[in-house]
Structures are given as C-alpha cells and as structure tokens.
Amino acid sequence: MKAVHFGAGNIGRGFIGQLLFHSGFELIFADVNKDIIDLLKRSGSYHIHYAEEPQRSEEISGYTGLHSLEEKEALEKELADADIITTAVGAPVLKHIAPAIAEGLRRRLNSKKPAAVIACENAVNGTDQLKSHIEAFFSEDEWKTITSFVSFPNAAVDRIVPVQSLENPLDVLVEPFYEWTIDRTGFVGDIPAIKEAHYVDNLDAYIERKLFTVNTGHAAAAYYGYEKGYKTVQEAMADEKIRIDLKQVLQETGDLLIEKYGFDVQEHEAYIDTTLSRFQNPMLTDQITRVARQPLKKLGAGERLISPALQLLSQGKEAPGLTGVIASALRYDEDSDEEAVQLQKLLHKHPIKEALHQITGLPANHLLHQKIAAVFSS
Numbered sequence: 001m002k003a004v005h006f007g008a009g010n011i012g013r014g015f016i017g018q019l020l021f022h023s024g025f026e027l028i029f030a031d032v033n034k035d036i037i038d039l040l041k042r043s044g045s046y047h048i049h050y051a052e053e054p055q056r057s058e059e060i061s062g063y064t065g066l067h068s069l070e071e072k073e074a075l076e077k078e079l080a081d082a083d084i085i086t087t088a089v090g091a092p093v094l095k096h097i098a099p100a101i102a103e104g105l106r107r108r109l110n111s112k113k114p115a116a117v118i119a120c121e122n123a124v125n126g127t128d129q130l131k132s133h134i135e136a137f138f139s140e141d142e143w144k145t146i147t148s149f150v151s152f153p154n155a156a157v158d159r160i161v162p163v164q165s166l167e168n169p170l171d172v173l174v175e176p177f178y179e180w181t182i183d184r185t186g187f188v189g190d191i192p193a194i195k196e197a198h199y200v201d202n203l204d205a206y207i208e209r210k211l212f213t214v215n216t217g218h219a220a221a222a223y224y225g226y227e228k229g230y231k232t233v234q235e236a237m238a239d240e241k242i243r244i245d246l247k248q249v250l251q252e253t254g255d256l257l258i259e260k261y262g263f264d265v266q267e268h269e270a271y272i273d274t275t276l277s278r279f280q281n282p283m284l285t286d287q288i289t290r291v292a293r294q295p296l297k298k299l300g301a302g303e304r305l306i307s308p309a310l311q312l313l314s315q316g317k318e319a320p321g322l323t324g325v326i327a328s329a330l331r332y333d334e335d336s337d338e339e340a341v342q343l344q345k346l347l348h349k350h351p352i353k354e355a356l357h358q359i360t361g362l363p364a365n366h367l368l369h370q371k372i373a374a375v376f377s378s
C-alpha cells in the first residue's frame, strides 16, 4: 500500500505520516521546502518525541520525499499509483496542490485504480474544498468517472504540534493525544486500513466539536495572551483571567454543540477539561504566533470564531465571550504575520462594519457585526 502525503511539516511528520507508517503504508512526503525534502531523502528515519513523563520516543521509517514543484513528473507518477493521498499544508494551499493531484487521477481514467483523497486541515469539510479545486481540471463526464472510483472523505485531525526547535530538524515533539476522524460515508469503495483512524458516520459533529472547542479555545488563549504580551500559550494559560474568559467561550460553544448534536453534557464538560489541560502541557512551548496565525482565515464566516457566534445568534442566544475573542483577534497586529498586517490595513482604511464585511463576507450591517463593532470600539 502506498500513500502520498502533501506537507512534511509538523502535522505531516508528527501525526499523519506516523499513523500511515503504523499501518504499513510506503510513504512519499511531497513538499515545497527543499531542505526538508533533501533531509527526508537522505535520512532512513526520524523520531517522534512525546511531551509527557516518563519521556519516550518512536522511530518512523519507510518513507521518502519528493519536491512537489521540482520533481513534478515523479510526483505525478506516484499520485497515479497511490492508494491514499493525504494533505496537511494549510487550507489556503489546497488550490496549489490540486493540479498535481488532478494529473495523478487523470492517469487512472483507464485503469480506474481506486484511491482515497483526504485533506487533514483545520477546516470544516477541507476535503470538499480540495475536491472542488481538483474537479475544475476535468470535463463533466471525466469527473463522473473519477468519482466512481476515487473517494473524497472529509476528516478532522487533532494533535497539538508546536513549531519545532529540536536538534534534528526532522524530529518532532508532539503531545501524546491524537484523533484522526474520517467520514465513513465518503468512500465509494473499500475503506483504507488506517489502524488508528476513527471512521464515523456523523463527521460534522466531530469536526465542529473539535474546531469549536480545541481551535476556538486555542484562538482565545492566543489572542487574549497576545494582548497581554505573553509569548506562548502555556504563559497565557497561567493567567487566571484568561482561563476564566476561555471557560466562558467554551461554555458558549458547548451550549451550541450540545443542543445541535445532542452531546452528553457531562462528557462534553470532560472534553473541555481535557482540552484545557492539553493547552497547559508544561512540556510543550507553543508560540502564540503559531496559534494566532492567519487571523483573516480564522475570522472567516465558516471558521472557529464567527461560525459558532453566528449559529448561536440564529438560535437567539447571546455570545459575549465569543464576541470578545473576535474583537481581540481584530486587534492582532503581529508584524511577522502577513494576514495580521493585511487585517490592520483593512481596519485602518475602512469603518469597522465595512472591514468586517470584507473579512467575514457577511453583510456590513449584519447583527453580529454590530455586536462585534460595539465591543471592538469600546
């Protein structure tokens, strides 16, 4: 069994690659980072280290690397043959890798060799986004054929993997917790045997539970922490006021999730507590700039802040905690983050409601914008 994985970064090497290795896949990492690809080609193995006591680590092997631009032909050949194609590149990058995947799938039009394409990004239905970019390369008839033997299941992935600073640049320090949840209903043929993946029929519930708890909570810790001058999530979580505000935000998203999906109240409370203790793992140093990255993306209508606030609003519920985090995200002005710079320019150039319209895509006078504007301007 063969897998091509796009993105040999933190989640690629520290999570998806690991689980594919455990399941016996021959693995090809594809990336645009030449240094990482060269190292992957030269190394026989790297190590995953766990942020827990007692310390332990695990050796990962059985992989190679291909530069996705400089070794296009070799990559397309592997894409034409792989049983699984996965990604962890960041949702905005999916459109850039779609042409190579489309070419790999095109080469299967005669053989009809099955494959599963799974985006492992922090996004609601990331695979659907990738699928629509790939579809653009096919005629209607060709696409009908492709989708009769290629599966495009959505997935949710959860493991905190900070920016790395280990001596060996291939090694990865990860938290022990992990969850790779895949939509069982998204397969047209056999379901690939990824041993530690969790196949479910109700993925929406899992995606939103993860995005609106882990990622909403993480964003709250990061944006509030940034405003107070902290550098890491661990420092922010040591601040009692931030922990109290964070709890309120997760109470709000929890109310939404419990009502929408019928999660058990106590189980959800336990999920929140586990999440908060993951953020406080003393053996991880997770930079706020990583967790707060790409604020424009994070403030999108389908994302971790606006989406739950909108859904609560449509149920007639107030969400002051979420509104507070959104206002804090709007103040994120980290110079090293291109989107933060763009965000500040937008806010400087336009009145707040117009800027919000451009950021979220919702009408300028939307009730949610009015609530955000009131907190932002106070």
Ligand SMILES: NC(=O)c1ccc[n+]([C@@H]2O[C@H](COP(=O)([O-])OP(=O)(O)OC[C@H]3O[C@@H](n4cnc5c(N)ncnc54)[C@H](O)[C@@H]3O)[C@@H](O)[C@H]2O)c1
Binding pocket: 006, 007, 008, 009, 010, 011, 012, 030, 031, 032, 033, 036, 068, 088, 089, 090, 091, 093, 096, 097, 120, 121, 122, 157, 158, 159, 160, 161, 162
């Ligand atoms: N790190 C985490 O804790 C975590 C957890 C769950 C999900 N995620 C999600 O996983 C995805 C990746 O995050 P990460 O933390 O691993 O980021 P990362 O920056 O460590 O890795 C991304 C990799 O993608 C590569 N890349 C960029 N453009 C590419 C292209 N056109 N073709 C091939 N490779 C390309 C980069 O060079 C990099 O190696 C994101 O969607 C993120 O939201 C991250």
Ligand SMILES: O=P(O)(O)OC[C@@H](O)[C@@H](O)[C@H](O)[C@H](O)CO
Binding pocket: 122, 157, 158, 159, 160, 161, 214, 215, 218, 219, 290, 291, 292, 293, 294
């Ligand atoms: O990767 P992002 O930018 O979507 O979000 C930043 C973090 O919240 C995220 O990477 C978490 O660490 C991860 O989603 C945990 O599973």
